[in-house]
Amino acid sequence: METAGVLMTYPMSTYLEQELDSRFDLFRLWDFPSRTKFLQQHSHSIRAVVANTTCGADAELIDSLPNLEIVSTYSVGLDKIDLVKCMERGIQVTNTPEVLTDDVADCAIGLVLATMRRICECDRFVRNGAWKKGEFGLSTKFSGKAVGIVGLGRIGSAIAKRAEAFGCPISYFSRSKKPDINYKYYSSIVDLAANCRILIVACALTEETRHIVNREVIDALGLEGILINIGRGPIVDEAELVSALLEGRLAGAGLDVFENEPEVPEQLCNLENVVLLPHVGSDTVETCQAMADLVIGNVEAHFLKKPLLTPVF
Numbered sequence: 102m103e104t105a106g107v108l109m110t111y112p113m114s115t116y117l118e119q120e121l122d123s124r125f126d127l128f129r130l131w132d133f134p135s136r137t138k139f140l141q142q143h144s145h146s147i148r149a150v151v152a153n154t155t156c157g158a159d160a161e162l163i164d165s166l167p168n169l170e171i172v173s174t175y176s177v178g179l180d181k182i183d184l185v186k187c188m189e190r191g192i193q194v195t196n197t198p199e200v201l202t203d204d205v206a207d208c209a210i211g212l213v214l215a216t217m218r219r220i221c222e223c224d225r226f227v228r229n230g231a232w233k234k235g236e237f238g239l240s241t242k243f244s245g246k247a248v249g250i251v252g253l254g255r256i257g258s259a260i261a262k263r264a265e266a267f268g269c270p271i272s273y274f275s276r277s278k279k280p281d282i283n284y285k286y287y288s289s290i291v292d293l294a295a296n297c298r299i300l301i302v303a304c305a306l307t308e309e310t311r312h313i314v315n316r317e318v319i320d321a322l323g324l325e326g327i328l329i330n331i332g333r334g335p336i337v338d339e340a341e342l343v344s345a346l347l348e349g350r351l352a353g354a355g356l357d358v359f360e361n362e363p364e365v366p367e368q369l370c371n372l373e374n375v376v377l378l379p380h381v382g383s384d385t386v387e388t389c390q391a392m393a394d395l396v397i398g399n400v401e402a403h404f405l406k407k408p409l410l411t412p413v414f
């Protein structure tokens with residue numbers, strides 16, 4: 102295979118970095134004092150970009166790489182890739198679907214249980230010695246509660262399957278009703294929120310879904326409602342969520358994603374009824390290896406002129 106310049110935008114996985122380094126002429130963006138410095142020296146050498154959700158491939162980067170042929174993202178989410186720009190330039194795009202579905206769905210259920218059964222609060226209670234002074238209070242039962250899912254794609258469906266095993270009635274909101282699915286469909290996210298106890302956000306971030314979970318949705322979910330977000334932070338209006346939690350208009354929230362990661366509003370950090378994770382839904386050893394293998398396989402297939410493993414286009 103001819104030597105090709107591959108740019109990694111962020112140190113996402115040591116295994117991926119080593120494998121790419123052994124196969125291609127690898128450039129690490131973080132090795133350079135600035136993106137400008139890197140571009141001044143190497144912009145013409147780069148034929149592939151390996152990006153992730155922390156550092157994607159925006160229009161400015163794509164425009165600066167005249168010989169770019171493929172963008173391979175180490176994520177299923179495509180919100181950090183300028184897809185329009187790639188399409189216009191005829192640049193191929195790949196992502197890492199399927200391999201992370203189970204882990205992200207497990208994480209969603211983990212967040213539901215941690216929030217409703219107050220697992221992190223219990224852990225703090227034991228660690229700080231409070232148990233010796235008295236009993237911990239009560240938590241809320243999850244089994245059998247109505248679960249509403251925003252986005253019934255691969256991950257949403259995997260969450261639904263898991264919640265069904267807890268005896269939960271499932272309903273969902275998405276752009277259109279899915280054929281051959283027996284869960285109750287709502288064409289309005291407000292109606293979905295009004296008819297479930299736990300609302301789980303599992304859709305992709307697009308211009309259509311940005312802040313789709315707004316004050317009206319949060320208020321429809323109501324005083325006993327639990328909001329879980331394993332999709333993307335900006336799908337939820339975070340300021341409205343914080344206000345609702347502070348004012349007691351929502352029972353709790355379990356969040357793996359935030360509007361301005363890694364920034365998390367201090368008010369959220371001070372609340373007991375929220376569980377906060379650092380965007381780790383897919384971060385298991387097994388899944389990260391599988392995601393890295395897909396990225397490597399896609400970039401390799403491109404340069405060998407073979408079919409891509411997981412093309413977006």
Ligand code: DGY
Binds near residue numbers: 175179382
């Ligand atoms: C994804 O793959 O999109 C996950 O959110 C991890 O970034």
